[in-house]
Amino acid sequence: MKGGLVSESGAVLLSERRPTPVSEGPEAVVAAIRDFIGHLADSGDGNPAGVGLVVPGLVSEDTALYAANLGWSDVPATAFTPLDVPVLLGHDVRTGGLAESVLGAGRGVSDFLFLPIGTGIAGAMILHGEPYGGASGWGGEIGHIPVFPDGEQCACGQFGCLETYASAASVGRRYSQRSGLEGIRAEQVVASDDPVAIEVWDEAVEALSLALATYTLLLDPTMIVLGGGLAEAGPALFDPVRTRLVKRLAFRAAPPLHPAALGVDAGMLGASLLGWRAAGRPELGPGWVLDVRSQPLVS
């Protein structure tokens, strides 16, 4: 887990990383977060004004409702901090989307999709300037829409999901299955001119362009922001996806595709925005001038 202190003017005063003791059980993880937040607060100049915390799974502003991998169920926000300051919780992808919206590629854009493509795929739908999580917080599962109805079975149990073709993990796995070569990473597949690699990447691009066409037709975004590890592929990703997205759409223009601006720091910066919102300062963020890095603050 990563944490930091972010000032009123957006300066990252401190950023640190600690292991998450998942194997020690749900309560140990909560205790480790509480301890980490206490340590970060002690390192600063007086108590922080508020705490923003990004957690996995299903989450509301004041409760970590459910996280299968951590064994959490209905953990109140106050359990995560030893401080007597307001706390706001956030969903991982949606908080990254909030950061891209306020500080990154979506600055000044009220309606767009933030799609990080990493080990898995989930999207943050920014609508009217805020991340939208659906009726119960399960929205944004674009990684599991059925792009190929008769396609391969996904680890989730469904068939033909975007994620099972186009996540970084899937691109590597699918190449290994067809080539017999183990341990090949997605970046290597993207860069290779081996016909099997070209085929696997082509199917990933096709799956992505179908999902983005669907998103565009339904939600009419101003732009689409691609992030995560696979977006590092640059033109090898953006160019063919853009071409096929345009081709899939007949009666409307395709929205522009842009790379995410905040990289792996999106989550922490989004959490700092939540922390300032918790502190009653929702106006902070838009005026920040960030030194956006290509390398993570905390690796």
Next chain:
Amino acid sequence: MKGGLVSESGAVLLSERRPTPVSEGPEAVVAAIRDFIGHLADSGDGNPAGVGLVVPGLVSEDTALYAANLGWSDVPATAFTPLDVPVLLGHDVRTGGLAESVLGAGRGVSDFLFLPIGTGIAGAMILHGEPYGGASGWGGEIGHIPVFPDGEQCACGQFGCLETYASAASVGRRYSQRSGLEGIRAEQVVASDDPVAIEVWDEAVEALSLALATYTLLLDPTMIVLGGGLAEAGPALFDPVRTRLVKRLAFRAAPPLHPAALGVDAGMLGASLLGWRAAGRPELGPGWVLDVRSQPLVS
């Protein structure tokens, strides 16, 4: 075109129908609407407090931006009425969704999909209690998402669109193409035990369940409200679509499917809500007790 007078308490005091003089050109249609609104106002007890007008194509609250079939481009709302009262314009499907949300199947539900299935298919996404039209008003085109990526070409030019498999017009057309029998309506295909009819209807149901699975995974609605002519098929539509939607989803529950409550009056009732909003009475609507009819007020 249809119009009416709706009181503060939701009573439909008058409803009438007039032909739309499309062949006489864009300005003639605007003039006919102006004349119709003047006539409706004269028939009431004093000037109405406001006017709500539902128009086809791309629309904002104060301008009919673009309507290909009528030749409209940037017609201001005030051009449509001879009265000196506030006017609000609305998108056709989204205004129907607003009516279902305030007065119909979605009463008290803040996040759902209203999907009328008629000659064409477009959806109204109700998010946070209001219809959402996307960044530029082109949202909700669920009829044109590519459910079968290698599927048939749609009249829109794209391939594998939901609408080209599952609209009432498409069900009739696809049956005729395969059977050689002309002029068969969708309702007849749905009710038939002819193997060709069963196949065509099966493909429509599959296309719908794919589109609804995609919508559910992306937008996490509380419910899905099906309307339009095809929803009259009742269990022959709802049962198989529900079964397949459940089957398509592995890690989340399917939202319930409900029939629309307002039928063909949804548009006029939605327009009356817009009219009252224009008049500064946005609180009207939720308290109305409607005598919901199975037959249209104006046929």
